[in-house]
Amino acid sequence: MLTPKQYKLLMFINKTIKETGCCPSFDEMKNALGLKSKSGIHALIDALVERNFLRKMPHKARALEVLRLPKLKPSSIIAEEKLKEEALLGATVEIPLYGKIAAGTPIEAIANETDKINIPFNMIHGGEFYALKIEGDSMIEAGIMDGDTVIIKRCNIARNGDIAVALVDDSEATLKKIKRDGNDILLIPYNKDYETRRLPAQRVKIQGILSSLIRTYH
Amino acid sequence: MLTPKQYKLLMFINKTIKETGCCPSFDEMKNALGLKSKSGIHALIDALVERNFLRKMPHKARALEVLRLPKLKPSSIIAEEKLKEEALLGATVEIPLYGKIAAGTPIEAIANETDKINIPFNMIHGGEFYALKIEGDSMIEAGIMDGDTVIIKRCNIARNGDIAVALVDDSEATLKKIKRDGNDILLIPYNKDYETRRLPAQRVKIQGILSSLIRTYH
DNA sequence: CCATCAAAGAACTAAATTAGAACATTGTAT
DNA sequence: ATACAATGTTCTAATTTAGTTCTTTGATGG
Numbered sequence: 478m479l480t481p482k483q484y485k486l487l488m489f490i491n492k493t494i495k496e497t498g499c500c501p502s503f504d505e506m507k508n509a510l511g512l513k514s515k516s517g518i519h520a521l522i523d524a525l526v527e528r529n530f531l532r533k534m535p536h537k538a539r540a541l542e543v544l545r546l547p548k549l550k551p552s553s554i555i556a557e558e559k560l561k562e563e564a565l566l567g568a569t570v571e572i573p574l575y576g577k578i579a580a581g582t583p584i585e586a587i588a589n590e591t592d593k594i595n596i597p598f599n600m601i602h603g604g605e606f607y608a609l610k611i612e613g614d615s616m617i618e619a620g621i622m623d624g625d626t627v628i629i630k631r632c633n634i635a636r637n638g639d640i641a642v643a644l645v646d647d648s649e650a651t652l653k654k655i656k657r658d659g660n661d662i663l664l665i666p667y668n669k670d671y672e673t674r675r676l677p678a679q680r681v682k683i684q685g686i687l688s689s690l691i692r693t694y695h
Numbered sequence: 696m697l698t699p700k701q702y703k704l705l706m707f708i709n710k711t712i713k714e715t716g717c718c719p720s721f722d723e724m725k726n727a728l729g730l731k732s733k734s735g736i737h738a739l740i741d742a743l744v745e746r747n748f749l750r751k752m753p754h755k756a757r758a759l760e761v762l763r764l765p766k767l768k769p770s771s772i773i774a775e776e777k778l779k780e781e782a783l784l785g786a787t788v789e790i791p792l793y794g795k796i797a798a799g800t801p802i803e804a805i806a807n808e809t810d811k812i813n814i815p816f817n818m819i820h821g822g823e824f825y826a827l828k829i830e831g832d833s834m835i836e837a838g839i840m841d842g843d844t845v846i847i848k849r850c851n852i853a854r855n856g857d858i859a860v861a862l863v864d865d866s867e868a869t870l871k872k873i874k875r876d877g878n879d880i881l882l883i884p885y886n887k888d889y890e891t892r893r894l895p896a897q898r899v900k901i902q903g904i905l906s907s908l909i910r911t912y913h
Numbered sequence: 914c915c916a917t918c919a920a921a922g923a924a925c926t927a928a929a930t931t932a933g934a935a936c937a938t939t940g941t942a943t
Numbered sequence: 944a945t946a947c948a949a950t951g952t953t954c955t956a957a958t959t960t961a962g963t964t965c966t967t968t969g970a971t972g973g
Contacts, residue, residue, distance in 0.1 A: 482919090496773050498702045498765040502961060514921040519963065538928055538961050539698045540746075561783070569785035569815050570778055595815040598782040600911065605774060620910070622838035640912070690910040692838070693818065694858070698929070698960095720950060732932045737952065742929085754938050756950050 479528070481551045485510060486521045487530055491543045500539035569595040570606075572628070578609040578642065579651045596628060600689050605631040607685070609642070609652070616640070616652060619667035625692045627652065629685035642684040645676060650684065696765055697746065704728060704739045705748055709761045718757040788824075789813055790846070795830040796860065796870050814846060818907050823849040825903070827860070827870070834858070834870060837885035843910045845870065847903035860902040863894060868902065 479487065489509045493501040503515040512518065522541070525531040530547070534540035550558075574592035594608050611625045619640065621627065635641035635655040643664055644650050653674075654665040662681045664674040697705065707727045711719045721733040730736070740759070743749040748765075752758040792810035812826050829843045837858065839845065853859035853873040861882055862868050871892075872883040880899045882892040 494696050494765065495768040497699075498697060498706075498767055499699050500696045503963095504961075512920070514923095515962075516922080516964080517920055520919085536927060536962065540696070542696055565779060565782055567789060567813050568782035569813075570782045571785065595785055597813045597815065598779075598785075599813065600909075601778075603775070605771075617838065620835065620838040620840040620843070625838070687912050689912060690908070691818075692908040694905050694907060700930070721952095722950080730931070732934090733951080734933080734953080735929090735931055738929075738931095754951060756939070758951095 478549060479525075479530075479547055479551060481553045482510065483521055483524055483528075484547065484551050484554055486518070487525055487543070487546065490531070490541055491546060494541075494543065500541045502539055565598050568598045570598050570601060571595055572601065572606045572608055574608040574610070574626070576610065577612040578627075579611065579613045579615060594626065596689075596691070601628065601630070606688060607631060611652065615666040615668050615671045617668050619654075621652070621667070621690060622692065625690055627687055628689040628691070630688040631685045633683055635683045635686050640687040642686075644682040644684050645674075646680050647682070652687065655683070697748070698742075700728065701739055701742050701746075701748075702765070704736070705743055705761070705764065708749070708759055709764060712759075712761065718759045720757055785815075788815075788819060790819070790824045790826055792826040792828070792844070794828065796827040796845075796868050812844065814907075814909070819846065819848075824906060825849065829870065833884040833886050833889045835886050837872075839870070839885070839908060840910065843908055845905055846907040846909070848906040849903045851901055853901045853904050858905040860904075862900045862902050864898050865900070870905065873901070 486506060486509075489506060490501060493499070493505070501509070503518050506518045507513070507515050510518070522531060522533065526533055530544055532542045532544055571593045574594050576592075596608075607629055609627050609629060611621055611623060611627060614623055617623075621640075629642055637656050639655050640652060641655045642650055642652055643655065643662075645664075651664065654667065656663040656665060657678070658675070660678055661675050662678050664676065664681070666673065704724060704727075707724060708719060711717075711723070719727070721736050724736045725731070725733050728736070740749060740751065744751055748762055750760045750762055789811045792812050794810075814826075825847055827845050827847060829839055829841060829845060832841055835841075839858075847860055855874050857873050858870060859873045860868055860870055861873065861880075863882075869882065872885065874881040874883060875896070876893070878896055879893050880896050882894065882899070884891065
C-alpha cells in the first residue's frame with residue numbers, strides 16, 4: 478500500500494507521461510504536489526522505485542518509467558475524490574459561444590469569437606460542446622425561438638430525426654431536423670412557412686447535435 | 696520517460712516517415728526543431744536509441760527506425776478531464792425544484808420536495824428563484840414545451856404581459872401570460888386550443904414571473 | 914521534553930541543450 | 944579511381960535545466 482503522497486505522485490507521473498509523452502521534472506512534480514522543495518520528491522521517488530512502481534535511470538533527466546499502478550487507493554484519496562465528484566455537480570463549465578446560426582454564416586468563420594457562456598457541468602458531459610444563438614423562427618414549432626441559446630454537442634453524424642447543426646456547401650449553417658433519404662439529406666424545419674430542403678449528402682456536413690436549450694426572459 | 700525535445704524529435708521523425716516514406720536527414724530535423732546546429736540532434740537521437748524508441752544504422756544516411764511511441768491517452772479523455780478541472784472553478788447556485796406546474800396542484804403543496812437543480816450564477820441575480828417542470832402544452836406557442844424546466848423569480852405582482860405563475864383559489868397553479876382588465880385578471884395561454892380565463896383579481900395570487908428556461912434533449 | 918519525520922532550503926553535481934566547426938563516411942557522377 | 948555532394952559524427956565550450964545531497968526547521972505524538 479502506498480502513502481497518499483506516493484499515490485498522488487505516481488498518478489501525476491503516469492498522467493503526465495500519458496498526456497504529454499514526456500516525463501515531468503522534479504520541479505514540475507514538486508509543484509503538482511504543492512511542495513516547495515524538490516528534496517521531498519526525491520524521497521517519494523525512491524520509495525516508489527523500491528516498491529517497484531517506478532523505474533528510473535539515475536542521474537538522467539526526465540527518465541522515469543511507470544512499471545505498474547496500485548490496485549488499491551489510499552482511503553484518504555478515495556474520500557478526496559468523492560468530495561470532488563460532489564463539487565462537480567455544483568460546478569459550471571465555460572463553453573464557447575460561436576455566434577448566431579441560421580444567418581447564413583458558417584460556424585467555422587465565426588469560431589474566433591471569444592464569447593463564452595457558463596452552463597452547469599451536469600448539462601454537458603461526455604463530449605465537446607459549444608453554444609449558438611438562434612436567429613429566425615424556422616424551428617419555432619419545436620419550441621426553439623428567436624434569441625434562444627442552444628448547446629450543441631460536437632459530432633459528425635446525426636441519427637434520423639435528430640435536430641442538428643448542418644453546414645451546407647461549407648458556407649451556410651442551420652439548425653434543422655435531419656433525415657437521410659437514400660443518398661440525400663433532408664433538412665426539415667419546424668415551421669409550416671418554411672420548406673424542407675433536400676440536398677445530396679456530400680453537400681452537407683453535420684457540425685453537432687442539439688443537446689440543450691437556454692432562454693432568458695426580460 | 697522522455698524530455699520534451701526528445702519527444703518532439705521522435706514525433707517529427709515518426710510523422711516524416713509516415714508521410715514521406717523516408718527518414719529525415721539531420722539537417723531537416725535540425726530545422727524542424729528550430730536549431731542551428733546538427734550536433735544537438737545527434738545527442739537527442741542517442742538518447743532515443745538508449746531509451747529504445749529508435750534504432751539506427753551508424754553512418755548510414757536516413758537510416759532511423761521508430762521502434763515504439765509513448766502511448767498517449769486519447770485526446771477526448773484528456774479534454775474531458777480538463778473540463779472537469781475547469782468546472783471546479785465555476786460556481787453555480789442551487790435552487791429548489793418545486794415540481795410540475797399546470798397540473799392543478801398548487802406550488803405550496805409540493806414545496807417540501809427536496810429536488811434541487813444547479814444553474815449558472817449569472818442566470819439568476821437580484822431575487823429569490825425556484826424551478827418548475829412544465830407539464831402540458833398550453834404555452835407551446837411561446838416556445839415552452841412539455842418537460843421544459845422554467846426558472847421563476849419569486850414575486851407577488853406581474854406587469855401586464857408578463858408570463859407568470861398564477862395560483863388560482865389557493866389550489867391550482869399555472870404558468871400563463873397575465874393581463875389586468877379592470878378588476879379582473881386574464882390568464883392567457885399561448886395555444887390556440889386553450890381559452891383565456893377571466894378571474895376576479897382576488898382569486899388569483901402571483902407566485903413569480905418567468906425568468907428563464909432550460910431544456911435538455913435526449 | 915525528546916524522538917521522529919516530513920518538508921524546506923541551499924549547495925552542489927550532472928545532464929540536457931545549443932552552437933560552431935571540423936571531420937568521416939557513403940554513394941554517385943565523372 | 945577521383946572528386947563531389949550529401950549526410951552523419953565528433954569535439955569543444957557555454958548556458959540552461961535537472962537531479963542529488965545535506966542541513967535546518969517545524970510539527971507531532973509519546
